[in-house]
Amino acid sequence: MxxxxxxxxxxxxxxxxxxxxxxxxxxxxxxxxxxxxxxxxxxxxxxxxxxxxFDNFSDAWQRASLGSALLNSTVITLASLLALVALGSFAAYFLARCATRLGYRLYVLFLLGIVLPFQLGMIPLFKMFDSMGLLGTYQVLIVFYTGIQLPFTVFLYTGFIRALPSDYANAALIDGATHVQAFTRVVFPLLRPVTGTVLILNAVFVWNDFFTPLLYLGGSARETVPVRIFAFVGQYVSDHGLVFAGLVLAALPVVLAFLVLQRYVISGFASGMKG
Structure with missing residues (x-):
């Protein structure tokens, strides 16, 4: 022993x-x-x-119309992730390399976005989106999730970029590259670990969110998986096998995404905390 x-x-x-x-x-x-x-x-x-x-799965797929709901959730999630990675990484690059009072104040402003609960703005946002005619569309949730999750995304990216040596980007700038070229061709490929963390954490939030799609998309053809499952459970609550089969189908995509990106989650999050 x-x-x-x-x-x-x-x-x-x-x-x-x-x-x-x-x-x-x-x-x-x-x-x-x-x-x-x-x-x-x-x-x-x-x-x-x-x-x-396995009949429960086929019955749940048909009765809950999960095919269209999965398509809606996939489009909203992928578009939101693309916007978050593009905007969050570039904003974090500026904040991490800008050693001025303006850069520090902007970083603190982003951190306040993590602390403040987004529920405070739900009613004003609903009225604004309604006046713009965006209710019941993909755009309303893509804009909402991008704005809500951007502070957290910037926080992760900023900490990771600060831990990277600045010599790579400086060498590209000396060779005549612009800041945009230095970021896209030199810095961003080095952000793969934290990008995996950003993708999986934001994907879990966007995919599983129930209240926001219910408020902005309820009753429309763009309902996401949690909203469709909620209506399905209320209709077939007595058939437990059918209900739980629907829940398994709803959770399966995000579980598979986590299994693919799991090795990036801890390393990227820990690197973001260093900043």
Whole structure:
């Protein structure tokens, strides 16, 4: 036995296992219930399915019209992420390299955007978007999510850029490149780790948001997955297998995105905290 392995280490391992079980149990319950019919759910709700059925997934897909909802969520999420990466990275490059009072004040202003709750502006924004005729369109949520998540995105990018040596960009500037060329061709390729973090954290927020799409898109053909699932659950609340199958289909895209980008999340977030 390793002499450094003590009883305290054993207790910490047990604690970590208990925490892992606590986090994984809802996932187990969600998947298990989605593979059962109503009779199995009533008899043994949390037991492993003896005869799993995948009919719940096809029924949920058709009855909840998840195809159009997934398309709407995908368009809104991808467009918002593209705007956040483009605007956030370039703004952070200026703030990180601008050693003036103006740059510092602008950075503090962005940090205030993280602290202040966005719910304070929901009613004025609703009236403004209504007067502009944007309610029920993709544009309203893309603009909203870009503005709401931009301070957090700038915060992550700024900390990461400050940790990078400035020699690369300075060499490009000496060779005659503009600041835009130095950023796009030299600096931005080095931002891959934090960009992965920005993508997954913002994607989770945008994809799972329920209140904002309900307020701005409710009743239109542009409803996102959480809004469509909410209406679906209220209609088929007695059919638990169908409901949980719909929830699994709604959560699957963002889970797959996290698995693809997970190695960037911790490294990029930690680098952003250094700033």
């Amino acid at each position: 390793n002499p450094r392995y003590r009883f305290r280490t054993f207790l910490l391992e047990l604690l970590m296992i208990a925490v892992a079980v606590g986090f994984l149990f809802p996932v187990y319950a969600l998947v298990t219930l989605s593979l059962k019919d109503e009779r199995q759910v009533a008899a043994e709700p949390l037991a492993p399915p003896t005869s799993p059925t």
